Amino acid sequence: MPQNVIIEPFRVHTVEAIAMPDREERENALQRANYNLFGLRADEVIIDLLTDSGTGAMSTKQWAGMMVGDETYAGSRSFFRFEGVVQDLTGFSEIIPTHQGRAAEKILFSVLAHEGDVVPSNTHFDTTRANIEYQQAEARDLVRPEGLDPAFIAPFKGDIDLDALRTTLADDTQNVPFVMCTVTNNSGGGQPVSMANLRGIRALCDEFDVPFILDACRFAENAWFIKIREDGYADKTPKEIAREMFSLADGCTVSAKKDGLANIGGFLAVNDPEIAAQCRNLLILTEGFPTYGGLAGYDLEAVAQGLIEVLDENYLNYRIRSVEYLGEKVLAAGVPIVQPTGGHAVYIDAKALLPHIPPHEYPAQALAVELYREGGVRGVEIGTLMFGVPQDDGPDLPSAMELVRLAIPRRMYTQSHIDYVAEVVIGVAERAADISGYRIVEQAPWLRHFTMKLEPLA
Ligand code: F0G
Numbered sequence: 342m343p344q345n346v347i348i349e350p351f352r353v354h355t356v357e358a359i360a361m362p363d364r365e366e367r368e369n370a371l372q373r374a375n376y377n378l379f380g381l382r383a384d385e386v387i388i389d390l391l392t393d394s395g396t397g398a399m400s401t402k403q404w405a406g407m408m409v410g411d412e413t414y415a416g417s418r419s420f421f422r423f424e425g426v427v428q429d430l431t432g433f434s435e436i437i438p439t440h441q442g443r444a445a446e447k448i449l450f451s452v453l454a455h456e457g458d459v460v461p462s463n464t465h466f467d468t469t470r471a472n473i474e475y476q477q478a479e480a481r482d483l484v485r486p487e488g489l490d491p492a493f494i495a496p497f498k499g500d501i502d503l504d505a506l507r508t509t510l511a512d513d514t515q516n517v518p519f520v521m522c523t524v525t526n527n528s529g530g531g532q533p534v535s536m537a538n539l540r541g542i543r544a545l546c547d548e549f550d551v552p553f554i555l556d557a558c559r560f561a562e563n564a565w566f567i568k569i570r571e572d573g574y575a576d577k578t579p580k581e582i583a584r585e586m587f588s589l590a591d592g593c594t595v596s597a598k599k600d601g602l603a604n605i606g607g608f609l610a611v612n613d614p615e616i617a618a619q620c621r622n623l624l625i626l627t628e629g630f631p632t633y634g635g636l637a638g639y640d641l642e643a644v645a646q647g648l649i650e651v652l653d654e655n656y657l658n659y660r661i662r663s664v665e666y667l668g669e670k671v672l673a674a675g676v677p678i679v680q681p682t683g684g685h686a687v688y689i690d691a692k693a694l695l696p697h698i699p700p701h702e703y704p705a706q707a708l709a710v711e712l713y714r715e716g717g718v719r720g721v722e723i724g725t726l727m728f729g730v731p732q733d734d735g736p737d738l739p740s741a742m743e744l745v746r747l748a749i750p751r752r753m754y755t756q757s758h759i760d761y762v763a764e765v766v767i768g769v770a771e772r773a774a775d776i777s778g779y780r781i782v783e784q785a786p787w788l789r790h791f792t793m794k795l796e797p798l799a
Contacts, residue, residue, distance in 0.1 A: 347662045350655040351752060354401060360384040367714055375794035376710055376779060378719050387717030388754065388762055390747040393685045395441075395598035395605055397751030400650055403602065403643045410639025415630050419638035419645075423608075426645040430580070431557075431587040433610035435617035439628055440635030442558055442596025443468040445609035447475075448628070449554070449594055452619045453518045454478045461509050462521035462556070463488070463501045464528040467727055469521065469556060469594075471787050478518075481509060482741075488529045489741045491679045491690040496570040497535035498681075499526030499563075501542055510549040520546055523556040524563035524586065528723055530744070531559075531683020533566035536574070536585060543589040552591040552613075558599040560586060562684035565657040579652045592616075599685070602647030602751060606640050656752075660684075663759065664749050670763040676770045679744065686748040689766065691724065694773050700725045701736030702778025702798060705743040708769065711776055712745070716765030720747045726781075727790045 362370065362385050374380030378391065389396070411418040424436045439445040446469050454460060456477035465473065465480040473480040483505040488498040501522060510517055522542055526532045546553040564582040568574045574582055587593065592611035597603045611617050621631045628635035636644075650656065661684060668682030677693035691698075691705035698704035705724035712718045723744040729737035747762065769776075777799035784793040 393748040406642035407639035419641040420632035423641040438634030442607040445594040498532035499534040500538035519552040530679030555590040555593040558596040561600040561651040597644040606644040674767040688744040692743040698778040700739030
């Protein structure tokens with residue numbers, strides 16, 4: 342058997358036609374959407390790399406599981422299957438299903454975080470940050486400095502800066518309700534966190550008597566990176582590594598729309614029964630009874646099966662390698678990206694590609710719009726639109742990086758789709774000097790990037 346080509350470890354079972362809007366249709370769509378790619382319709386997009394969240398293809402076993410989904414309101418069989426799989430994976434005893442990750446965050450933060458608190462993490466993703474700020478607390482990003490340097494190559498650029506975490510804990514112990522860590526670090530280029538770093542966080546949390554919560558949406562991809570990059574893990578299975586990661590934390594919030602391989606779903610898991618009881622009370626208020634938590638019984642089946650399949654070595658090897666393949670292709674053509682390539686996405690460094698556009702004119706948004714205009718490829722801005730801080734009297738405080746994320750849905754696109762994306766990226770990069778910026782004409786008070794309206798400056 343040839344060893345060099347890593348094939349998709351699945352066959353296509355059901356197909357979905359891709360729309361092929363022409364240039365004029367794309368131009369009209371951009372105008373209608375006010376240059377916000379969240380405003381596009383599915384049929385206006387050729388290759389959709391907006392997100393890897395809930396967009397993947399489910400397996401025959403997941404669909405089969407949906408047929409045996411039990412819709413009993415209280416005490417559903419599907420809940421007990423889901424609970425068993427999550428307990429076996431995470432080792433946590435209290436398992437609370439939610440409709441997606443941000444619902445788990447909202448509930449946990451409502452119980453644990455208060456006005457004036459500081460919640461450190463490597464980098465909070467948009468919904469975690471917004472849910473913490475909604476509690477009037479501070480979401481503090483403490484990724485190691487190399488994690489903010491796109492071109493710097495290191496195996497675990499998602500690691501927390503442990504010295505900075507110690508300083509925060511020593512200065513603000515009274516005000517730190519828990520420490521978080523996002524695996525992999527989505528806003529920082531999908532970079533993994535090492536087991537050594539997770540152990541370091543655990544030790545500091547023990548020293549300062551603060552709980553440690555993992556944002557574990559992409560736990561399996563992180564486990565694979567540990568297996569192939571960290572000493573001592575080559576012979577361990579992804580499941581053993583994932584279990585060790587969870588064993589270092591006191592709880593986790595998870596969006597099952599990523600490594601749960603499901604289209605919807607999430608959960609919150611902890612060991613502390615008192616915290617769990619308070620969370621379940623809120624769950625009943627906003628999500629549903631604790632044995633379904635905002636999901637249908639069939640969704641619980643799909644997530645349970647997805648959490649098993651995602652740890653398959655052939656799948657993870659293909660997954661990480663196929664994302665890296667896109668990274669290699671565009672990098673070879675001189676397009677600056679976050680290196681090494683992340684687990685679920687290629688992140689183009691718009692600051693390096695479009696140095697003539699200042700942060701308050703949103704270079705990464707300008708690039709994302711251009712990728713759509715050129716080839717119907719939809720990515721997402723992860724820069725000042727998403728994370729900048731609007732000011733009353735002057736330009737936004739800029740985000741640390743200006744990135745366009747091309748997130749690859751799981752088990753969905755083939756190599757030729759990815760070759761096409763590379764061609765589009767390279768085509769746009771060749772005329773980078775001609776691209777100009779944008780200004781905001783309308784925005785919401787939080788998570789503004791989802792709904793804001795923009796206008797081209799030139
Ligand atoms: N944490 C991380 C690291 C995430 O990437 C996301 C979602 C969430 C929490 C929230 O989960 O969407 O199920 O409520 N990220 C998606 C993305 C939306 O495109 O990266 P959710």
